[in-house]
Amino acid sequence: MDFIKGEIEKVKSGDSIDGDSTQLIEQANDFLERLKLSSNKHVQLREQNDSHDSNIDTVQNSDASTLHEYVATVRLEDCWGMENVRAFQIIHQLKEEFQELTFTPDDLDTNFDTADLIRQNGFHLFIHTDKMCEEMKALFSQVSYIQSFELKEIDRTILSPLSEISEDESKKINSSIKENCKNVAHQSSFISVNVLKLDELMDLVGELVIAEAMVTQNPELVSLELEQFTKAARHLKKITDEIQDKVMSIRMVPLTNTFQKMNRIVRDMSKKLQKEVQLKLIGEDTEVDKSIIEHISDPLMHIVRNSLDHGIESCKERVDKGKPKLGTLTLEAKNAGNEVFIFVRDDGRGLNKEKLIKRAKENHLLHKNESEMSDREIYNLIFLPGFSTKDQITEFSGRGVGMDVVTKNIGTVGGTVTIDSEVDKGTTIIIRIPPSKRGYHYGP
Known part of the structure; x- marks a missing residue:
């Protein structure tokens, strides 16, 4: 971040962008490799421990029938050329929710050329989980930057190893899955709103609160017996209070x-x-x-x-x-x-x-x-x-x-x-x- 900020300052001042990021990239890649090696060692150790415990094997076999296989095609909002970075962030967030998760393009975390591919066709997630379809739908709906997604539950046996899936196959995967697959298409429940519009809405709600008070507390109504009006006024105040609270909660x-x-x-x-x-x-x-x-x-x-x-x-x-x-x-x-x-x-x-x-x-x-x-x-x-x-x-x-x-x-x-x-x-x-x-x- 310091390096990028320094280059941005050069642009602002009209200087040449002459910074060399080669060493930073090498350090980052080296760190990623060490993380992967460490992760693989933990996985291998866990697998060795599991192989010596027949009870664990029995539990795993009994649970296998309750697990589901999904293929999700995810399309993102406009990320200004950073679609692969957003995709990687989403994948990193979702990995905490599922037993197994793989994805294509499988080099989106290191290859910036995948940004165009993701912008045009989205990216694909292959998920192994015990979650039901409705749970999956709710989970994806809460993830930021997703414009829409299509979710299909499939038979595990028809999935090819991820390394064998070509780019063309990845593009066609939604149409090539069996006809009896259950489809769930959904639009993201999140939208981006300009803060100025929220400010204007809040000011209008403030005017609404004042107008409501001017009507319901009008001195000309004090001596009148207006049972229905009083009842309607209480209902109006309840609604305006709820609108005021909801608008302010949006900004929280x-x-x-x-x-x-x-x-x-x-x-x-x-x-x-x-x-x-x-x-x-x-x-x-x-x-x-x-x-x-x-x-x-x-x-x-x-x-x-x-x-x-x-x-x-x-x-x-x-x-x-x-x-x-x-x-x-x-x-x-x-x-x-x-x-x-x-x-x-x-x-x-x-x-x-x-x-x-x-x-x-x-x-x-x-x-x-x-x-x-x-x-x-x-x-x-x-x-x-x-x-x-x-x-x-x-x-x-x-x-x-x-x-x-x-x-x-x-x-x-x-x-x-x-x-x-x-x-x-x-x-x-x-x-x-x-x-x-x-x-x-x-x-x-």
């Missing part, structure tokens, strides 16, 4: 990708700072509105960088304090009432209140008598623009820019940030945000 996405991005930051910074740090992720499947995720990515990055640079000690310092050499940084998300809480915890040195106050005075940022300040107020000094506890400017800190971005960005989505800390125990930064745009955008 999990924090998984945002949390996973922090792995790279932790890994790279740990190496450069010569620290040993492990990242723990908890509750990354918690969902928030897409627009909120866009506003919290940068704050989370700044907090993580700050925890690694300022919070977690060097290996020697941790050992001298009697701590484990390996520091721990935890990202946790959870729903609580009408809010989502995100916790960033480290087991580092904690915040030194005296040092914070001293640095605030030096930078003329202290506007309250320190004796009147609570611990939390002192900790919150780190969010002031221009505040830094670093004596020297480094690659990661010391410029007085960073943590003030946290409160600014979180504030734009109606959220708040607080800090708890204990010397030599660690620091916890707590972000509270509304789960959806309802919390700060519109609606009663």
